[in-house]
Amino acid sequence: MYSKDDMILWSMIGSMIVDVGRLEVLAFSPEYLFKVFRRSSELGVNVFKESYKDVLEIINELKDGVEKEKIKNLFGDFKILRDLKNGIQKEKNLMEKENIKMCTYFCSDYPEKLRLCKTPPFVLYYKGKPLDNDFLTDSISIVGTRNPEDEKIIQFTEEIVRNLKQKLRYNISGLALGCDTIGHKITMEHEIKNIAILGQGLGTEIYPKENLELSKEILENEGTLVSELPPSIGVRGIYLLARNRLQAYLAEELLVLETGNKGGTITTIKAAFLEKRKVYIRNIKKNQTMFTLKNISKLTFISCYSDMEIIKILTAKPATLFTFKFS
Structure with missing residues (x-):
């Protein structure tokens, strides 16, 4: 129709x-x-x-x-x-020039997880491999601040990914500097495919420019760059915030490495809670300080992979240990 x-x-x-x-x-x-x-x-x-x-x-x-x-x-x-x-023809011409494909809400390969969410994208524009619905059930989203302060963050992420690599097919993140970059690089080192969801059209210059080579590596390693925005649309703050929900919608679990009480990671966490995703928050002082916010309660922090295993046993049902309360 x-x-x-x-x-x-x-x-x-x-x-x-x-x-x-x-x-x-x-x-x-x-x-x-x-x-x-x-x-x-x-x-x-x-x-x-x-x-x-x-x-x-x-x-x-x-x-x-x-x-x-x-x-x-x-x-x-x-x-x-x-x-x-x-302007439609302009977008189609750019898609052809930049080898951008599209998957609409009506396509059979449109992720079912997105159809079930509150605000699904009308279109997923993508470069690289099409998203595999079956593999999305074995996925994690590794996110966090663009400016991590804790020097042990790479060691922690390496331990988590090393233990999960037999179970993971996708890491789904946002190509941002800092924690997103750490997650993308470490999962690729362990031959886990990556999906990078961008806050810009795929026909525009990659943001941040420092991660242009990383975006190429993702594609070279059978990963995918994804956007809900028409190809000619440039990056803007509102688009970066909007794309965060897609990370939570597509992934089964969310791993927060480090963040403050403001920023894009908070919107990703909120979306994950609303979609009943399991959320793991690295147990560092900075993160614990963040969760003194009035509208968040009953959070469990992890300090190692074994903590995740315990949580999974306790939350075998769709409901999680975590709740999110709006003030």
């Missing part, structure tokens, strides 16, 4: 941003956009081809509020939609 061009258009709409004071925010709520997409798909209505009256009937099912009005204005503004449609 929705063609590949239509799905590219959905991803373009989902990536639109606006300035609010000094902040950049997504122009439309991902949750609301997906509700319109899902409901229109159920009804067999292509919102890009039907009359505004028909589209409005679907939008009116949403809860009243500012976000609903934004979406109504979008589909009522034919110039904006026309301009976006005119």
Whole structure:
């Protein structure tokens, strides 16, 4: 019902941003956009081809509020939609030039884990090997601060990965400096494939530039670079935050090496808790200080691989030892 061009258009709409004071925010709520997409798909209505009256009937099912009005204005503004449609060919040309492939929400190889989450990407653009749904069940996401202070972090990560390498097929992270880089490099040394989820279109210059060679190594070692953004979209802070949820959605487990009480790692942790993923937090003073935050409770820290094994035994059921409470 929705063609590949239509799905590219959905991803373009989902990536639109606006300035609010000094902040950049997504122009439309991902949750609301997906509700319109899902409901229109159920009804067999292509919102890009039907009359505004028909589209409005679907939008009116949403809860009243500012976000609903934004979406109504979008589909009522034919110039904006026309301009976006005119940009589809540019994205397709860039995909061909840079050997970027795409997997839409309707494709059979679209990860089932993403279909089940609250705000799935309309499209996964990727370079390298297609994601293997079966292998995603044996995956971990190694994340943390861009500026780790503890000198034993590499030794700790090496021990964890060495013990997990017979069970792991994927490490899923964000190609960021610091902890992400450590996780990518050590897992590749142990012949574990890597998925790097980027906060930019895959047709733009790799961010951070210091990890350009690492991105090439990931591809050379049968890994994958992934983005939900159209290929021409450059990196922005809001995109880096948004991509963090995909790390938690795709991986079975989350390993936090080191972080503070702010930053992208916190958004990844929140997403992991909401999706009932097992979360392991390295037992260092810096991490323990972070979790004095009022909205987090009942966290278990690990200092070695054997701690992970104990937790897995105690949490054999889908529920975990960890809870996340919102104040």
